[in-house]
Amino acid sequence: KDRRKSKDGQKSTKALSQLSPRPLESFAALATRFSAPKKLMANITEQDFEVPTEVQMGALPLLLDPASTFSTDALDMEDHTIDTADGINLLTVAPTGSGKTLAFLIPLLHRLLVEKRGEARTEHRTSTIILAPTRELASQTVNEARKLARNSGLRITQMRKGMRFAAMGHKTDGTNDTAEEKDDSISIVKADIIVSTPGLLESALSHADNAGGLHHVRDLVLDEADVLLDPLFRDQTLKIWTSLSNPALRVSLWSATMGSNIEQLATATIAARRKLLSEQLGV
Numbered sequence: 001k002d003r004r005k006s007k008d009g010q011k012s013t014k015a016l017s018q019l020s021p022r023p024l025e026s027f028a029a030l031a032t033r034f035s036a037p038k039k040l041m042a043n044i045t046e047q048d049f050e051v052p053t054e055v056q057m058g059a060l061p062l063l064l065d066p067a068s069t070f071s072t073d074a075l076d077m078e079d080h081t082i083d084t085a086d087g088i089n090l091l092t093v094a095p096t097g098s099g100k101t102l103a104f105l106i107p108l109l110h111r112l113l114v115e116k117r118g119e120a121r122t123e124h125r126t127s128t129i130i131l132a133p134t135r136e137l138a139s140q141t142v143n144e145a146r147k148l149a150r151n152s153g154l155r156i157t158q159m160r161k162g163m164r165f166a167a168m169g170h171k172t173d174g175t176n177d178t179a180e181e182k183d184d185s186i187s188i189v190k191a192d193i194i195v196s197t198p199g200l201l202e203s204a205l206s207h208a209d210n211a212g213g214l215h216h217v218r219d220l221v222l223d224e225a226d227v228l229l230d231p232l233f234r235d236q237t238l239k240i241w242t243s244l245s246n247p248a249l250r251v252s253l254w255s256a257t258m259g260s261n262i263e264q265l266a267t268a269t270i271a272a273r274r275k276l277l278s279e280q281l282g283v
């Protein structure tokens, strides 16, 4: 998002138009433009959507390959540079019912399937967290994600009370095909994607056994981000966000409104993490 004030109206209009990605013209273009994996394409086709919605047209290219959708000029504008090498952080505001779920799920599954090519299918290291304000929404999102991940070997789990993360270095043996392993009274999550409310994930994270359990997480999605960042959930959401220690973490926020100072909170959190990480790395 280009946030420059219009000191020079013309220049900033030009920069903004350069920042618009080339829209996704059809679902078939996911394969032709972005080499989407066959399984993912088959599962999208299965759902008989005719054309991508407006938010899908805009957000999918940005998340799948930002470099290919921006012009070179826009990537290196005079007062800030957009580094697309490792993906971008995205804030999307679009009305309820406009298809935001598919817009964040497709790029997540795309990346997981590409990364898992040639890897053992029995390894389910959590690299994606989707936060939703209610268990009902979390469960709907799990269902949507499972439809898109059918026959792919990816595992998607909704966080429940008592679930724990696998310790660092934990290897799954491939003999157990349930979503978690029973270990006395607790369940060890073995899933590529975890969908959770902030409360359940935060309480799991605050358990000493879980420290470091999510250091592989590369994608964080805040669905209904205006609610996740309103005073009721804000502390839990930001605590989870800042505890994810992977320097390559990429965050996307999805909302129907611009409430709760969502943009300021997101920008401040991204800057705070960046500072923390550069201190830790000593640069």
Ligand code: ADP
Residues within 6 Å of the ligand: 049, 050, 051, 052, 053, 056, 094, 095, 096, 097, 098, 099, 100, 101, 102
């Ligand atoms: P939002 O999160 O923006 O409120 P949802 O992701 O819940 O919206 O989608 C609303 C409905 O639209 C869902 O039933 C979904 O299956 C459907 N939908 C999503 N994308 C498309 C599409 N490209 N064409 C037709 N229907 C779609």
Ligand code: MG
Residues within 6 Å of the ligand: 100, 101, 223, 224
């Ligand atoms: Mg939604």
